[in-house]
Amino acid sequence: MRLRLRFSKIGKVRFVGHRDVARIIERGLRRCGVPVTYSEGFSPRVRLSFGLALPTCYESEAEYLDIPLDPESVVDGDVVCTGWREGTTNSIEQLRTALNEALPTGFEVVTLVIEPKVGPSLQESIISCTWRFDIRGGNLELVQRAIVAALESSTVEADRKKKNEILRENIRDGIYDLRADGTSELGPIVVAELSAKPRVIRPSELVEVLAPGSELGVARRTHQWIEREGARYEPLALNNSRTIKDLA
């Protein structure tokens, strides 16, 4: 069995890097007595498997994490806790509340389920991500024009830093959706669905294309997508009553 959870990372904590997020979550799980499993070897670590790593400085309302559980610790859909919570049994909702109390402000577990461990890992199954970001100092009209031009063309050239080189690449095939969506106090807002395979395209690469000389404002991942029988799904859909605004 595994625990799959969807969590958000919003506000100041967007500056925390991916490795640090794993450590934060590990401590949170330990505080809540989640019956995690450990890797073998000289220094065993808690087994955790994340979706696509979120770059530092990005926000998200769609982070995913699979936590393999000791099968005996799931009884009637509830979790039998260990460690500091030895002797308590938590429903999914109780566990969600406990985790949210244990995690730092800015992290929130929005959904979690217990499910059998089947299928490929999260990381292998994510095909694309939807992003919402604003462009600091950009001009809405110019950005809109650049979007139209990009979508009409078969080549969109963007720079990518790779070690000490800068590569210029055509990323057009990796842009699944691209549109402007009004302005924030920083500048124009853009919504984009960008490929995760064969390589991950980041909003920062688009900024140079849409508003040369401007800077990425705050970018938020709103969805990670997986494909099942030709249709696109989220690994865990949000409860309809929750909106982006609630999360922020």
Next chain:
Amino acid sequence: MTSLWPRLEPLLPRVEKPARYIGCEDGARTDIYKPEATSWLLTYPDTYEIGLPNQGLQILYELLNERPDAFAERSYAPWTDLEAEMRRARLPLFSVDTHRPAAEFDIIAFNLSAELVYTNVLNCIDLAGLRVRASERDDSDPLVGAGGHCAYNPEPLADFVDFFVMGDGEEVISEITDIVGAWRVTGKPSGSRDTVLHALARIDGVYVPSMYNVVYDGPKLVSVEPRHSDVPPIIQKRTVADLADWPYPRNQLVPLTEVVHDRLNVEVFRGCTRGCRFCQAGMITRPVRERPASQIREMVSKGLERTGYDEVSLTSLSTADFSDIEKVVSDTIDEPGTCGRVSIALPSLRVDAFTVGVAAQVSRARRTGLTFAPEAGSWRMRQIINKLITEDDLYGAVRSAYSQGWHRMKLYFLTGLPSEMDDDTLGIAELVQNCVEIGQEYTKKASVTVSLGGFVPKPHTPFQWFGQNEPEELQRKVDLLRSKVRRNKRIQLKWHSPGASTAEGITSRGDRRIGRAIEYVWRRGGVFQEWSEHFDLALWQEAMNASGLSLEWYVHRHREEDEVLPWDHIHAGLHKDFLWQDWQDALAGYGLEDCRWTPCYDCGACTEYGIEHVVASPAPPNGGSQGTGQDLATGHLVPVELRPRAGIGGT
């Protein structure tokens, strides 16, 4: 209250490790702003990763935030990339808790854990938007304070810092808050800064440099004397008599980004009377004050449960000396909440106290790195420095560790010690080779990392009179050892930059005039001098020349018995004649046993203040020689002599 966050946020994507600047730690207080309260900005003048775990700073942070009429926030030196962005955007130094500007606080207080951070102190004062020289600051500017081990020689920073605190801060911080609070309600009118400083100077343990005149005769220091009759001529350190009264930090900060010592840290005792003569920490923190074992147990289990850490460090200057350490370790591992998955770090282990029993207990959990500090390569040398561990003690500890499953360990040594000869340095190679051989009886993978530091004599120690080796001499000794161990693949040698030791020497035993050199280095961009990528010895040499100061005078010459030392007006409890006698004993090769388990030598640390050791066990806890019961009077085969100094005459 102003938050600089909206202005800081856009800069962060441009810098390395932006999580250093966001705060948000579990345990951090963001709700404590009170417009009428006395506010402290506790500042660590090095990176967040180094500063965040500092226990002293965290203890004061909690104590101040428990007061209804005060609050404290924290700040750390921004790395050079953010500093450049901040200066370009005219953004001042800020607190990480609520991102308020530093200049809005009543007090900016620095923790001084190492001398090479001094230029960062100036940089932080400047980034706060204040004049770096205390005499040029306005009445209403924040007061700049400093404490921590390096404050025991405050003179090099005397021109920049308004007040220093000597010793344990738990009690004195309250007294300072009261006085500053009273000043604050007057609205800090013109001329009042001198009055509040004068009042602070009358608190026990507080030193206000501007209340003292310094008299020189050429390069010689003649006196440091109070300017007012009600200001004490000698500043006495503060000592907390019983740690049991101070179970802090109760809510250790849990950072969101990885820092050094990223684990639960529980202080098991304060002070150390092993009497190592090079060790300033041991001398200035006497006597030994153990925390009750029951309180440690509670702090460990509550702390682990609250933080979610799976590692705990039992901290002190020499943890294996704690009475009944084996029991404390085994109780920690047996704490049911950890599911047996807690690892225990025991920093600063004495080899004569690291027995198979302790090793076996520690190794029941995940093994942490092991570090031993024999400090010197020969028994002769170890008698001189009073690190009274025998070769057999070391081999015993190493055997305990390898037999309990460790594959590698780290051994600390010093070079440049008084009367050191090449045989002593080469003795390190022999010791280490023997350790590796012992390890190979247990595992093919056995290896040893040797860390070699250049010795810098420190104030308030018996070696304060000793002339530090020149960087060339230190480098020669490093090379000597390197050539000896190079071919052994199982030994990895690391060494501290001899140039950095020289700069540390300038700042550690300097007088007030050294402030000029510190300012010179800072003005030319010499920040983060503890970091090899930023350290530049040439800049320090240039600074000394430009300030008309002599490296030879301040660092390399041997000092004389009747000389006025720049820190003579600061009293760490130790009588100067005790230290001089201990220095003479060192040169005569006499060791001195630990006064915790043998009669008192009246060094002054207890007798001066009417306090005593708080030690649960009347005998050394772990057998071993413990530096006691040895024939300490053998002296040495080779008579001790300090290296004569060309042209200046030796001692």
